[in-house]
Amino acid sequence: MAYGLNPKYLKSLIKNRETPINDSEFEVVDEIRRIGQAARATARVLASAPTQQKNLALVSIAQAIENEAGRILDENAIDLERARSLRLVEAMLDRLELTPARIAAMATGLRQVSALPDLIGEVTGLGQQPSGIQVGRMRVPLGVIGMIYESRPNVTADAAGLCLKSGNAVILRGGSEATHSNLAIADCINQGLLAADLPAASVQVIKTTDRAAVGALLQMSDNVDVIIPRGGRGLIERVSAESRVPVLKHLDGNCHVFIDAHADVEKAVAIGFNAKCRRYGICGAMETLLVAEQLEEPVLTRLGAMYAQAGVEIRGCPRTRELVPGAILATEEDWGTEFLAPILAVRIVANVDEAIEHIGRYGSGHTDAIVTENLQTSRRFLREIDSSSVMVNASTQFADGFEYGLGAEIGISTNKLHVRGPVGLEGLTIQKFIVIGDGTVRA
Secondary structure, three states: OHHHOOHHHHHHHHOOOOOOOOHHHHHHHHHHHHHHHHHHHHHHHHHOOOHHHHHHHHHHHHHHHHHOHHHHHHHHHHHHHHHHHOOOOHHHHHHHOOOHHHHHHHHHHHHHHHHOOOOOOOEEEEEEOOOOOEEEEEEEEOOEEEEEEOOOOHHHHHHHHHHHHOOOEEEEEOOHHHHHHHHHHHHHHHHHHHHOOOOHHHEEEOOOOOHHHHHHHHHOOOOOOEEEEEOOHHHHHHHHHHOOOOEOOOOOOOEEEEEOOOOOHHHHHHHHHHHHHOOOOOOOOEEEEEEEHHHHHHHHHHHHHHHHHHOOEEEEOHHHHHHOOOOEEOOHHHHOOOOOOOEEEEEEEOOHHHHHHHHHHHOOOOEEEEEOOOHHHHHHHHHHOOOOEEEEOOOHHHOOOOOOOOOOOOOEEOOOOOOOEEOOOHHHEEEEEEEEOOOOOOO
16 A cells, blocks of 8 residues: 555545545655654653653743744744735734744743643542542543644644643644744744753644645544644634544634623723724634613713724624714624624623623623623623633633633633633643552452
8 A cells, every 4th residue: 555554544535535646645644644653652751751851841942932033033924925915814914923022922931831830640539438449530641632723823832832741742733824934933842852852753843734634634543632723613614524533622702792781981991992902813802792771872982983993893783883983784694703803793782681692692602701890790690601711801802821821722622521711731631540459359
């Protein structure tokens, strides 16, 4: 068989193909198989690596990123130029762009992860049972993580850092629009691994932009334990449909801010503007603003002018259109859309009941916030909104692992199994039962 490929990989390639598989695709799939095998072997090494060694790698990667900042910016400029020539949307360009501040944040995040406690090997709940055995749980790595992501070159550093600290090997496949940026950061990662005497296969960045690489990674259940996709709906849906490996994902960030009748107007205006306008292209950006009718005039009169100055298009309910000049009528589709752009859906609601009902119907389970000074209402909102992050008197743009004190995040999960919300160190581990006896046998 060509290139020694596993038959199941060939079967997955051949199925439903209208055109013949060429030698190039065979080579790509075979290379991904070798990468997976190297990651599996390395995962066993990382699972027992001392904390000091992992921390040295993280600090060394951070230092290399700072030393190579100029080169990373140059490579990122190449990616941006190509992305603009392809007329990628502004949200994608925003995610793709690196600045000195964003590069510094990558290094800071790696150092923060190095300073976090090492969870691997932690034993909890050890207790004696009537039979004489002791039963507890030990925290261990997941093993090998496959990461598929679009734009966001900072994910390369964030994912590498979190996976290293949690004892996981990781295979990274970034989007073709960020190839130069990702490979420049990968060089820094390799420098850090070398400085800490850790295997180069601890973090592997797939260099090819061939789509066959993604398909092969998704089929590699023998060498990959979890797939984490970060990107647009098309990517997430493809990964979910094709993967034979468990997927940790979120589809949309359709985030809401509800301004309650008991809100402080100054806080409401500040949060309502920041949640939308700080950055449009992130999954924690507010996409729908809900305003209690008791505060519709003082809030929307001010926010409407601020949004207009920022160039935000308002798509609102009929009453919103009366209060906000230039607002157009929202459609049913608008309430459920993640715009990732200077577009905002606005609806005036009667009360918290109507706000909760709206979010339950249209929300994506990502992040939703309430602005209120009423403690009882805030507690009800926290309890009844079924999202991975629920906030009181804070901007939804805080939905970020770095801001949550996780050092960084590998993604935000809206799954309800294993982990939910920003995925940091704990989310990249799992517990196994340990049993300790003393020649103990079962009666």
